[in-house]
Amino acid sequence: MTDVSRIDAVFDLDGLLTPEERDWQQRARTFARERILPVIDRDFEQAHFRRELIGELGAAGFLGMHLQAYGCAGAGAVSYGLACLELEAGDSGWRTFVSVQGSLAMSAIAKYGSEEQKQQWLPRMATGDAVGCFALTEPQGGSDPAAMRTVARRDGDDWVLDGDKRWIGLASIADVAVVWARVDDPAYGEGARAVRGFLVPTSTPGFAATPIAGKLSMRASVQCDVSLEAVRLPADAILPGARGLSGPFGCLNEARYGIVWGAMGAARSCLEAAIERSTSREVFGRPIGAAQLTQAKLADMFVELEKGILLALHLGRLKERGALTPAQISVGKLNSVREALAIAHQARTILGGDGITDAFPVMRHAANLESVRTYEGTDEIHQLILGRALTDLDAF
Structure with a gap:
C-alpha cells in the first residue's frame, strides 16, 4: 500500500x-x-x-x-x-x-x-495560449491596497497609467496584465471607489516586468517587479464592472479559497514522506515507525491534515451554495497554511538529517509554504478579518 x-x-x-x-x-x-x-x-x-x-x-x-x-x-x-x-x-x-x-x-x-x-x-x-497576471500589490503597500500609488489619468479618449507593482506572479511571461490603479477622474469614482481595473497587454510601451531574483522559496515559479511608465491604453481597456477595492478583493477571495485546499496538498506530501521513512528506516534494530513518539507525531500530523481537508470541503460546499463569506475564507486560509507548515516541520524531524536534502520534498514544501503564508493575506490580516467579524470592531 x-x-x-x-x-x-x-x-x-x-x-x-x-x-x-x-x-x-x-x-x-x-x-x-x-x-x-x-x-x-x-x-x-x-x-x-x-x-x-x-x-x-x-x-x-x-x-x-x-x-x-x-x-x-x-x-x-x-x-x-x-x-x-x-x-x-x-x-x-x-x-x-x-x-x-x-x-x-x-x-x-x-x-x-x-x-x-x-x-x-x-x-x-x-x-493556455495566453497567460494573465494580476497586478495589485505595490512595493510600499503590501497588505494595504488602499494606499495604492499607481494612478490612471485621462488624456483625451485614452488612459495613461504610471506606477510600480511588486510580487506579481507570471508578469514576465504574461500576455495581459490586470492592473489596478487609482483614477483621478471624479466621473470614475471618489475615495476608495476610485480604484479601477485595467487590461494591459504586456506588449504595450511602458510596461516592463522583471523577475525577482534571489528567492529561496517558490523557485520553480515566476514573481516580478512591474513598472508602468506612461502606459497608454484605449478607453475600453477599463474593466467596466469593477469599482473600488471590492473588485480586486473579489478575485483575491477566489485565490484564497484555492489556497485553503492547496496547502493541504503540500501537507499531505510531507506526511507521505514521513510515513514512508518511518517504515523503511531502522534504528536500534527496528523501524523508527515502531517507536511510540514517532507514531504520536504521525497521528498528530494526520489529524491536522484531515481537519484541514474537512474544513476545505465545508467551505467548498458553502461556496457551491453561494453562501461562503470572506470571514469563512479567512478561517480556511489561516488554518490551512499554518497547519501545513507545522506538518512540514514535524515531518522533517522524522526524516532526520536527510530531511534537509532533496531526497525528500519536505524542505521544498516548507520553503514554498512560507510564501503561501504571506501572499493573499498574511496570518495577521486574516486574524484581523476574523477579529472584526467576532467583535464588530475594526482594528486595521
Whole structure:
C-alpha cells in the first residue's frame, strides 16, 4: 500500500465526494505525478519555470476550471479545490500558476469585464495560449491596497497609467496584465471607489516586468517587479464592472479559497514522506515507525491534515451554495497554511538529517509554504478579518 493510499484508507474522503469530483482529483493527481514530480527538484534547484506545462494544464481543463463558458470547464468549487490540493502536492508553484491564471486574472475578466473583453481573452487563457497576471500589490503597500500609488489619468479618449507593482506572479511571461490603479477622474469614482481595473497587454510601451531574483522559496515559479511608465491604453481597456477595492478583493477571495485546499496538498506530501521513512528506516534494530513518539507525531500530523481537508470541503460546499463569506475564507486560509507548515516541520524531524536534502520534498514544501503564508493575506490580516467579524470592531 502506498503512503497516500494509507492516508486515504484511514480517512474515507471519497465517501464525501461525487464521482465528478473524484475524477477531477484523480486527473490532477496523475498530472502532478507524471508531469511535475519527475522534474520539480531540478526545476526548484535551477529556479526554472517550465513553460511547456502551461498548454498541458489548459488541455487538461485546469485553467479557469471553475468558470462558466468561454472554453472553461465549469467545474464545481469542490472539484477545483481538489485539483488545487493535488497540484500543490506536486509543488506550490504550479498551484500558484493555476490560481494566478484562473482565480485572479481570468476571474477578474469574467466577473468585471465587458463581453468583448471576455471573448478576446478568456478562451485563449483557458487553453493556455495566453497567460494573465494580476497586478495589485505595490512595493510600499503590501497588505494595504488602499494606499495604492499607481494612478490612471485621462488624456483625451485614452488612459495613461504610471506606477510600480511588486510580487506579481507570471508578469514576465504574461500576455495581459490586470492592473489596478487609482483614477483621478471624479466621473470614475471618489475615495476608495476610485480604484479601477485595467487590461494591459504586456506588449504595450511602458510596461516592463522583471523577475525577482534571489528567492529561496517558490523557485520553480515566476514573481516580478512591474513598472508602468506612461502606459497608454484605449478607453475600453477599463474593466467596466469593477469599482473600488471590492473588485480586486473579489478575485483575491477566489485565490484564497484555492489556497485553503492547496496547502493541504503540500501537507499531505510531507506526511507521505514521513510515513514512508518511518517504515523503511531502522534504528536500534527496528523501524523508527515502531517507536511510540514517532507514531504520536504521525497521528498528530494526520489529524491536522484531515481537519484541514474537512474544513476545505465545508467551505467548498458553502461556496457551491453561494453562501461562503470572506470571514469563512479567512478561517480556511489561516488554518490551512499554518497547519501545513507545522506538518512540514514535524515531518522533517522524522526524516532526520536527510530531511534537509532533496531526497525528500519536505524542505521544498516548507520553503514554498512560507510564501503561501504571506501572499493573499498574511496570518495577521486574516486574524484581523476574523477579529472584526467576532467583535464588530475594526482594528486595521
